[in-house]
Amino acid sequence: MIKLFDTPALVDALKNARRILLCTHINPDGDAIGSTLAVYHVLKKMGKDVTCACADPVPGKLMMLPGAEVFVQPDALEGQAFDLAFALDAADKGRIGAVGSAFDQAPFSVQLDHHPTNPLYADVNAVDGHAAASGCVVFRLLTYMGMEITLDIAKCLYAAISTDTGNFSFENTDGEAFAIVAELVRAGLPLNEMSRNLFLLQEEAHVRLLGRALNTLRIFGNGQCACMRLTPADYQAAAASGEHSDGIVNYAMNLWGVKMAYLADEKEDGMVKVSLRALPPFNVAKVAQKFGGGGHVLAAGCRYQMKLEEMCAALEKEMCSQLEE
Ligand SMILES: [Mn+2]
Secondary structure: OOOOOOHHHHHHHHHHOOEEEEEEOOOOOHHHHHHHHHHHHHHHHOOOEEEEEOOOOOOHHHOOOOOHHHOEOHHHHOOOOOOEEEEEOOOOHHHHHHHHHHHHHOOOEEEEEOOOOOOOOOOEEEEOOOOOOHHHHHHHHHHHHOOOOOHHHHHHHHHHHHHHOOOOOOOOOOHHHHHHHHHHHHOOOOHHHHHHHHHHOOOHHHHHHHHHHHOOOEEEOOOOEEEEEEOHHHHHHHOOOHHHHOOOHHHHHOOOOOOEEEEEEEOOOOEEEEEEEEOOOOOHHHHHHHOOOEEOOOEEEEEEEOOHHHHHHHHHHHHHHHHHO
């Protein structure tokens, strides 16, 4: 296990402080909330006065984590003084958003993170750009401190590590991630219940919207491309809003033989929001760029003003030209 250069200094800072502000990044994910809450439980056990803050609310599916209800938003920090500010999973200071002023006002700051681009913005920095999740670095910290992995901590660290590794399927999933989860299971982690909550349960509006999209599924490019579309009428019929389309494009992408896929989502203002996916050697960032968008080679998107029919035809022309290359 990698020993962090700054771990002893981080532990000293925690021991010496009485009032501690824990914070994490905007639009928090499982690693952000899970890592922060794991540290929260440890510090409470040490008798510290701890406040957890985030610029955005905790997402609904993470509210089942023990302690999730203690998070406050930045306005609740006004007039409060802290001895120490501790940021978790925030790749740079801008990522903590409106909690930044409270972070700056603390006389001493520490951070723990796993983003390789982290500029080491705190007084003490426990950063390992090779770790699969901030939750892995938190686990090392607790091991170093000799802290017991309680059931609450196990649940929080599982949420952190499982979400940042795409439920142990992304390229970053390493031996350490599995070794830590083995420890969490030994600590009593209810694996089936936790993974069902995090990865299977969906809102009704999402499933109804998916049903509408699946009805439009079309294959083209000799079976190598697939697409689906959504219109404002679909959102209305499904009682859905924008975030309910997350992940729908994958149903087109995950068909046997398909190499590129898109979801074209017509909006009320006449713009079409497009999500694109690909397998190597194809490049959907190039397709998105033609329409003012961008992203990664294998996952990209754009928003473009065009009639839905014409937009689909234009996208398909670009995708088919890659098949011929
Ligand atoms: Mn992370």
